[in-house]
Amino acid sequence: MTAVRVAAAGLALLMAAACTAPAPPRGETSTAAGTVCAPPKGTPGKETATTIDVIEQAYFCLLANHHSGATLDARTLLTAGFAALTQELDRNGRDLPEATMPALNGDRKADWAVFETVYRKITGQVPDLRDKLAVAALEAIVAALDDEHASWAHDVEQPLDHYDGDGYGLGLEANVGASQSDGNLAAAVPPLFVIAVRGGAARAARLRPGDVIESINGSAPFTDQKATTAIPALYPRYPEARPVELSLLRPRSGRRWSVTLQPGLYQQDLSDLQVVRSKLLDDDIAHVRVASFLPDSADRIVRAISRLRRGRTLSGVVLDPRGAGGGSITEATRLLSAFAHGKVTAYHCTADDTCQSLRTDDTVELLGLPLAVLTDRDCASACEHFASAVKDLRAGLLVGTRTAGMISGPAQRYLLANNTILSLPAKHHLGPNREVIDRIGVPPDHYVPLTPEDAATGRDPALAKALTLLHK
Structure with missing residues (x-):
């Protein structure tokens, strides 16, 4: 039987299995291969080889679970995967005349069958490159989602002399x-x-x-x-x-x-590893540096402000999460809740615009202090959730530059058959005013960029502007 007939017969069996297989448990998704795409239970085992079956599982998993999966053109994913495969062949000096992109018609299952047939034909001729080609193709398929919160974690072992600092x-x-x-x-x-x-x-x-x-x-x-x-x-x-x-x-x-x-x-310097650093500026401003929105960081920030407030009257708070590349949305919400109550802080929405509102945690005691927040292009994800809520709810002023625009939505982890992890956001994030932040960022109320001269002399114009605003 030819490879094409094998693929066609296999596709028919897959489609029949999809029609007759029982529904997977809640939180799991059956792929076209009848395998299950589910969150990991416990620690995954040792990573094994990435194969075409793993790529298939990931392909159908992301179509079923990414927030754009129901509406995206899956041909873009397969095209990206095939392009990466050919580039890897070329990098290894092994390009093949048969490595041409097959015609796809938009039927997700049929297109996968065609892709798999050509993929197996190519990799069968270069078996020593099979692992490299599989990894390159799957990385490109995930990257084609163009979503910084979608990722495939594999081969992430640290060097033997690595430690957490x-x-x-x-x-x-x-x-x-x-x-x-x-x-x-x-x-x-x-x-x-x-x-x-x-x-x-x-x-x-x-x-x-x-x-x-x-x-x-x-x-x-x-x-x-x-x-x-x-x-x-x-x-x-x-x-x-x-x-x-x-x-x-x-x-x-x-x-x-x-x-x-x-x-x-x-x-790294120990100071760079501190999640929360605080000090008093001008005898009446609490300045708190926030490296990341890790668990318990909101409570630590509030405690730090309270300590600086003891025995004096504060004119305001400068929160400085510049460079905070992410963390917990819950912690960002709890921190915001020290400055506003009874408010919607964001929306998480599905592809059909069914949205769930995120609200302030009103068990957090209000600080009752004016707030300025310093922002930059490395303020991402949870940091942007916080910044957009501060701006939209008028809980304070943003000073600095626009944020990263990297907040597509909260990601769920799925275990693949080779013990690697696929992370996919099932919902996309909108700000309190239902504005899109992903890819766009949050603009500051006061635009104050850093210059080379500022960096060389140790000046911080954004902080200086924030202090001026709080002293008005």
Whole structure:
């Protein structure tokens, strides 16, 4: 029997099984293969090879469970997967004349059968690349959702000498942060410059805040005022270890030089690991730095403000979640609840616009203090939930720059047959005024960007503006 007939016969059996199989338990989804897409129970076992059957399970799982699954054109997913497969063939010097994209007609099951037939034909000719091709295809299928909260977690073992306080990378932070380099480069504005040196290769090379990065591996970070794909090289992820060459300008001295930085583990400063840091400014303003909205962070922030308030009258609070790339929506809601009661803080909606409202936790005691919140392009996810609620509910003022625009919705984890995890948001997030925040971000009430000169001299114009507003 030919491969095409095998695929057609297999498709008929799959469709028949889909019609006769019993409904899966609540929280589980039957895929076309009759396997179950379900949340993991306990710790997954050791990861096994990614196969075409795993790709199939993931494909039907995301169509059933992603909030756009009912309406998206699944051909975009299969096309992305096939494109990644051919690129991987080319990278390995093994491109094949048969590696051409099959015609798809929009029928999800039939298109999968056609894709699988060609996929098996190609991988059968390069069995030594089968694992690489499968991983590349599945990564691309998930990426084609264009949703930063949709992910496939696999092969994520840390190095043997890793511990929880380690950072990994070049050891620098630029004004175009890691969250932007993950897929929001369109929002980046020049120039590209160092805003902090955290350790590692950047510290060893004596880079300083304010140093302007003029090229990365020989490519300009901006062309015609638009960010280029050179920027993500600043934020390598383990185990990527290719050296990164930077051409730099130190504006205050006019010095130009080049340096090659080797990614690696580096020990972070203890202060950078603190989730909540607080201090008193101008004798009457509580300034609280929030690194992430982790469990218990809201209570810790409120306690820190209360401690600073003891024995004095505060004029207001500056909350500083700049760089807070995510965390718990519940914690963001509880923190907001210290400044507003009886309000809707967001909506989580399905593809057909059936929405569930999220409300303040009115068991949290109101602080009764004026609020300013500092924002930047690395304020993402739970941070944006908090920022949008502050702005829409007029619980305070936002100062700084627009947030990341990376808040598609809360993700549910699903276990795949090879013990890897697929994470998919079943609902999309809207702000309290039902505005779309994902891909757009939350604009500040007062736009105060950081400049290379500010970074070099240690000035914080957004914080200075917030203090001025609270003293009015």
